[in-house]
Amino acid sequence: MAAPPRPDSIALLDRLIAALEAKGIVTEAEIAARQAITDKASPETGARMVARAWTDPAYRALLLSDGKAAAEQMGASMAGAPPLGVLENTPGRHHLVVCTLCSCYPRAVLGYPPNWYKSFAYRSRAVREPRQVLAEWGLNLPDSVEVRVVDSTADYRWMVLPMRPAGTEGWDEARLAALVTRDSLVGVAVPQAT
C-alpha cells in the first residue's frame, strides 16, 4: 500500500502540470484522458487476446506478427503505446518476462504491474535463476523445456502467449479467457484447466 500523498507533493505536482501546460507540452485534459485509459486497462484484455488466439488461427497469426494491431482489434486503446511483442510458448520453450533495468510492462493489455514485478528481488533473480523463481511460484518445468528469459530493456513491451491447456476442447472464448491469469501472461505461471 502506498502512503497517501503529502500536501507538499500535491502542490509540487500542481506546479509541474501548470508548467507543462504553459509550455504547451500537455494539457490537463490529456493527462486525465491518459489516466482513464490506464485505469481501464487490465489483464482481462490480454486474457481475451489469448483465448481468441487459441480458437482463431488468423487472429493468432496477427497476434504474433503485430501485437498492437491485435490488441486494437480487442478494443484496447493503443494510441501512443509502445509496440507490443508476443512470445509464443511451445512444448519445448517457456518464456518469462522481466525488466531488469526498471519495470517496463505491457500496461495497455495487462494494466498496472504488480508490486513483485517491480521488486529488486524479482528483477535480479528472474534473469539469473529463472527456474528457482518459477519453482517458488509452483511451476516446475522439465529440463527438456528451454526457459527463455526476455529482458524488456528498450522500446517494446512483451506479453506471453501461453499454451492452451489440455481438457479444454470445445470451450468457448469466454470460458477459455477465464483460465488466463495475469501471471501466465508474464510467464510465472501456466493456465490450468481444473
Add this chain to the structure above:
Amino acid sequence: MTPRFAPGATVRVKDDWPERRGPCHIRTPHYIRGRTGTVVRPLGAFANPEDLAFARPAPKRTLYHVLFAQEPIWQEGKPADTLMVEVFEHWLEEA
C-alpha cells in the same frame, strides 16, 4: 534504415562502461556487456534513449532482439536456457 546485422548473425555486445565516464542513461544491461550472442531479428528503429534522456536530438537506431545462452553468463543454470534482450545497433559488433 537498413539493419547492419541479419537474423542469425553472431554479435558481441561492446564491453563498454559509459557510467564510469560520467552521467548517462543506458538500456544495455551490464550482464551482457562483452558477451557473444545471436541476432534473432531486427525490431525496428527507435530514437536513441541515451540522447532522449538528456533532451538531446536523438537519431533513430536499429534495435535488435539478441539471444544469449544463460549458462556462460552466470556459470550456472541449464545449458539450453536462454536470455533474449533488446540491444541497440551501436552496442553491437561482429563476432
